[in-house]
Amino acid sequence: MIKISPSVLTADFLALDADIKKLESAGVDMLHLDVMDGVFVPNLSFGNPIIKSIKAHTKLPLDVHLMIDRPHRYIDEFAKYADYLSFHYEAGSDNAATLKRIRELGVKSAIVIKPCTGAEKIFDLLPLCDMVLVMSVEPGFGGQKFMPQALGKLSALKEECNRRGLDILLEVDGGINAETAPLAVEAGANVLVAGNYIFSAEDMAARVKEIKSI
Numbered sequence: 001m002i003k004i005s006p007s008v009l010t011a012d013f014l015a016l017d018a019d020i021k022k023l024e025s026a027g028v029d030m031l032h033l034d035v036m037d038g039v040f041v042p043n044l045s046f047g048n049p050i051i052k053s054i055k056a057h058t059k060l061p062l063d064v065h066l067m068i069d070r071p072h073r074y075i076d077e078f079a080k081y082a083d084y085l086s087f088h089y090e091a092g093s094d095n096a097a098t099l100k101r102i103r104e105l106g107v108k109s110a111i112v113i114k115p116c117t118g119a120e121k122i123f124d125l126l127p128l129c130d131m132v133l134v135m136s137v138e139p140g141f142g143g144q145k146f147m148p149q150a151l152g153k154l155s156a157l158k159e160e161c162n163r164r165g166l167d168i169l170l171e172v173d174g175g176i177n178a179e180t181a182p183l184a185v186e187a188g189a190n191v192l193v194a195g196n197y198i199f200s201a202e203d204m205a206a207r208v209k210e211i212k213s214i
Helices: 016-026 050-055 070-076 094-105 119-129 150-166 180-187 204-212
Strands: 031-036 064-066 084-088 108-115 131-135 169-173 191-193
Touching: 031 191, 050 064, 050 070, 050 094, 064 070, 064 169, 064 191, 070 084, 070 094, 084 131, 094 108, 094 131, 108 119, 131 150, 150 169, 150 180, 169 180
Parallel strands: 031 064, 064 084, 084 108, 108 131, 131 169, 169 191
Antiparallel strands: none
């Protein structure tokens, strides 16, 4: 079953509660929250105070994506409100120790790879993951074009998970729309992050239904 995790970064932050209610009514499965520090990626977004507020106003699981430098320093804080907590392989933390810490805190663990990172780099970390996020754009900004090399990574990760007998969610983020979503699902993705494609729809529910029917 395909899960939809729309990026809240695309929402109207002066009407965030209303936008989240629209997403709930549309039938999405999670909310994707991009935390950017202006160091690991060249952009700033929001931090834990916003996530705490969102947590208090929705029952949807929070899919918190840390695009921050040395994320191990903040895992304990973000774990207070996250249901899934992901961080980048390339961000300068001890990846295995950080994944273990996330699970110790009772949160589902996830690691993220940028377009420049091969899937094989994280094969040995898979037993510590509940989800893997493959970036299909360079992290930091919404509205970018899907990079097709993500498809090969998703296929490789799916094959490796099957070989190891691991039941791990495979998430893809960036440039997801009517054309790219079927390709990502065919390659092995079962969680799709979509921001602009969902928020730009006149009928969000119809668009979510369209993606889930793939």
